[in-house]
Amino acid sequence: MEDISLYILDLVQNSVAAGATLIEISITEDIQNDRLILSIKDNGRGMDSQTVKRVTDPFYTTRTTRRVGLGLSLVEAAAQACNGGVYIFSQPGKGTEVRVEFEYHHIDRPPLGSMEQTLVTLVACNPTIDFVYTHTTPVGRVYFDSREVRQKLGELPINHPEVIEWIKEYIKEGIDEISGGGGA
């Protein structure tokens, strides 16, 4: 994976597969403490503590097409290489939160990449799932909530091409405004 926005796109697929209807993605650029923190929180079916222990093992997967699962193990390797790690909180029936931490200024930390492209891909492909995106830097905060968008749209589907274009621009403008406090 080239950048963090692609890791996020990949991790959110787990939430989609877990039957989530609401997925909250947050990025915190905590420059003061030299941390970059990602969180993906869903209301999907969740996991028991046994499963949580095994999910970052590349030889554990719930898929039936083959015997390896790389998503979480790749992120863990990337995070550990930057003095960080992956922390998973989950309970059956209550959903899952995956938290990933990196040392912000670590030389091996992947760049953030294009979060607007990741979000647009998610919304366009999963029009029945709601997404909340919060991105905080020392300069400010971007907040996007697809439920607000839906409310304005009424009967128009959220994956209408013009709406998708609007979402992309909205998020991109927001991120541009809060960038520059340390350079992601």
Place this chain on the structure above:
Amino acid sequence: MKTLKELEEIRQRALESVNLRKERNGTRVVVGMGTCGIAAGARPVLLAFLEEVKKRNLQDVIVTQTGCIGVCRLEPMAEVYRPGEEKVTYVKLTPEKVRRIVAEHIVNGRPVTEFTIGAADQQ
């Protein structure tokens, strides 16, 4: 600056021109979004499909995603389903290839054979 208010304008404009595609049986494009697909470049491929659909104002084309399609070495992959026709699986996609597939296959009905999985397996 983009505001939520603009969404209301989009809504009014769009609802006038779209007769909401409910039971219409259109083309479905399914992009493989497993870890393998994403790492190989599925996101720009999917965005290229969305962009072409918007540019050409194609009303009955749905772009969606699935997990790993199963042949990771040929990612990024996409499947095109047109009503009454056999599924066509495209492999090793790029945004440039997507533009040709939309023009030749989705709009004009002629699959781009050289980008399909059948052609890749003969190499």
